Amino acid sequence: MARILWFRRDLRIHDNPALVAATEAAYADGDGVVIPVVLIDPSLWPTWGAAKQAYLVDSLKSLDASLGDNLLIQHGRAQDVIPAIAKQFDVSGVHYASDFSEYGIKRDGEIAQSLELLGIEFIATGSGYAVAPGRVTKDDGTFYKVYTPFYKMWMKHGWRAPAADPQVWPTWATPDTRHGYPERPDTGNIVIPPAGEAAALERFEWFLDNAVDDYRDNRNIPSIDGTSRLSIALKWGEVHPRTLLARLNDSPGQETFRKEIAWREFYADVAFNRQDTIEGYFNPLYTQMRYDTGAAADEKFAAWCDGRTGFPFVDAGMRQLKAEGWMHNRVRMVVASFLIKDLHLEWTRGAKYFFDMLLDGDLASNSHGWQWTAGCGTDASPYYRVFNPIGQGEKFDPTGEYIRKFVPELAHLSNKDIHQPWAVLGGLDHGYPAPIVDHAVERQEALARLAELPKGAQKPPYPATD
Numbered sequence: 037m038a039r040i041l042w043f044r045r046d047l048r049i050h051d052n053p054a055l056v057a058a059t060e061a062a063y064a065d066g067d068g069v070v071i072p073v074v075l076i077d078p079s080l081w082p083t084w085g086a087a088k089q090a091y092l093v094d095s096l097k098s099l100d101a102s103l104g105d106n107l108l109i110q111h112g113r114a115q116d117v118i119p120a121i122a123k124q125f126d127v128s129g130v131h132y133a134s135d136f137s138e139y140g141i142k143r144d145g146e147i148a149q150s151l152e153l154l155g156i157e158f159i160a161t162g163s164g165y166a167v168a169p170g171r172v173t174k175d176d177g178t179f180y181k182v183y184t185p186f187y188k189m190w191m192k193h194g195w196r197a198p199a200a201d202p203q204v205w206p207t208w209a210t211p212d213t214r215h216g217y218p219e220r221p222d223t224g225n226i227v228i229p230p231a232g233e234a235a236a237l238e239r240f241e242w243f244l245d246n247a248v249d250d251y252r253d254n255r256n257i258p259s260i261d262g263t264s265r266l267s268i269a270l271k272w273g274e275v276h277p278r279t280l281l282a283r284l285n286d287s288p289g290q291e292t293f294r295k296e297i298a299w300r301e302f303y304a305d306v307a308f309n310r311q312d313t314i315e316g317y318f319n320p321l322y323t324q325m326r327y328d329t330g331a332a333a334d335e336k337f338a339a340w341c342d343g344r345t346g347f348p349f350v351d352a353g354m355r356q357l358k359a360e361g362w363m364h365n366r367v368r369m370v371v372a373s374f375l376i377k378d379l380h381l382e383w384t385r386g387a388k389y390f391f392d393m394l395l396d397g398d399l400a401s402n403s404h405g406w407q408w409t410a411g412c413g414t415d416a417s418p419y420y421r422v423f424n425p426i427g428q429g430e431k432f433d434p435t436g437e438y439i440r441k442f443v444p445e446l447a448h449l450s451n452k453d454i455h456q457p458w459a460v461l462g463g464l465d466h467g468y469p470a471p472i473v474d475h476a477v478e479r480q481e482a483l484a485r486l487a488e489l490p491k492g493a494q495k496p497p498y499p500a501t502d
């Protein structure tokens with residue numbers, strides 16, 4: 037009897053423990069046949085932007101090629117499709133890697149019940165993390181709410197070596213000749229990065245050879261290609277974080293990189309323990325923060341999304357998001373701060389837009405990245421720390437190269453003037469808008485709203501950290 041290997045957020049064949057388990061079980065059964073399956077949920081697919089859809093189609097094609105063109109793509113609700121095809125193909129077991137989201141846990145529980153009734157095994161092996169969420173705990177068994185002690189315990193806990201490839205690969209088989217690829221939409225000018233496992237591993241090698249040694253210094257400069265850009269591959273499981281960690285030594289650049297991977301693991305752990313924080317506040321006191329709504333707020337939100345706030349560094353970031361489905365981390369922090377503290381819009385609004393647009397959109401990292409900025413998350417950046425959108429550009433894009441790339445209307449300005457085009461003669465001549473708010477005024481407004489929060493939220497006196 038064959039086995040099904042259900043690929044979810046693990047679109048790779050190497051360092052894939054579920055694949056190894058399915059293979060071993062298939063040979064134990066006798067014939068070594070594994071049916072590789074991917075599901076497209078029709079209730080989710082249309083909600084994705086064109087870039088995400090196109091990227092996933094590319095990634096599936098890459099996976100399919102490594103499976104000898106045998107990937108079976110099914111469309112439907114997993115709770116209906118998985119038991120149905122398991123029965124139809126008369127398999128003895130369905131293999132998969134664990135999912136730790138509230139939705140995923142519930143879905144997998146329902147499928148387990150249906151398969152049990154059919155006498156078919158449902159076997160989870162591995163996860164998309166070096167250390168599965170829920171494993172790193174304090175001595176009293178509770179989860180860490182602050183990153184640094186989590187990191188220390190995560191390091192102490194350690195993780196397995198990358199899973200070796202099966203000694204003998206299975207016989208991949210598709211009992212259905214229709215592959216069922218969803219249509220790859222036209223993405224216009226959006227640059228879709230190379231997708232799939234081979235591309236991710238190639239990028240990692242490039243990063244190790246060319247960028248990791250300077251990563252600690254360069255990772256904050258968005259005009260430099262100085263970060264791994266592996267967040268998209270990690271999100272879709274085209275590479276396992278353990279594969280990356282296994283190659284790192286303790287040099288400053290490599291250690292900093294390991295610490296960033298650990299942020300992803302930390303946020304996944306917090307989200308697993310507090311599933312409510314994907315959409316809700318980690319610190320509930322901040323639910324009382326006064327945010328703007330209504331037509332004027334909607335207009336500001338639209339300007340932010342479109343990259344026409346009149347603040348060049350912010351607009352460059354928002355335009356990078358539209359152009360590439362990705363944004364540099366430093367700029368993510370600045371645009372998030374701007375939405376919350378200059379425009380006084382609720383963080384959930386920005387988080388939703390990010391999640392829809394980002395090819396690496398990950399519920400845990402995204403919601404907690406936003407909550408960090410909004411002051412209501414773990415390790416919360418002090419709310420009174422209002423990023424100065426001009427100063428951040430001057431500091432992290434001193435030559436204006438990043439701004440020039442994404443905001444060509446400002447390309448004619450000098451390295452200095454490009455950060456405040458409204459202040460120079462001819463600065464707005466090429467259609468770039470004037471600032472939609474006065475940062476100094478809005479900073480005071482943000483601090484005034486903070487002061488309204490009940491006891492327990494961060495309170496004045498506020499240092500001048502602007």
Ligand SMILES: Cc1cc2nc3c(=O)[nH]c(=O)nc-3n(C[C@H](O)[C@H](O)[C@H](O)COP(=O)(O)OP(=O)(O)OC[C@H]3O[C@@H](n4cnc5c(N)ncnc54)[C@H](O)[C@@H]3O)c2cc1C
Nearest residue numbers: 263264265266267296297299300365396397398401402405
């Ligand atoms: C408001 C906001 C929203 C964010 N939303 C997401 C998201 O939806 N998905 C996502 O993967 N990251 C998110 N991040 C974190 C971070 O911006 C990206 O992981 C990073 O920019 C990806 O680029 P990279 O792969 O070149 O990162 P590198 O600098 O090369 O880092 C290596 C890896 O470490 C992890 N990592 C790095 N920084 C963080 C971080 N702050 N939090 C969690 N993991 C981190 C990522 O997996 C990343 O690929 C968000 C950050 C902010 C401030």
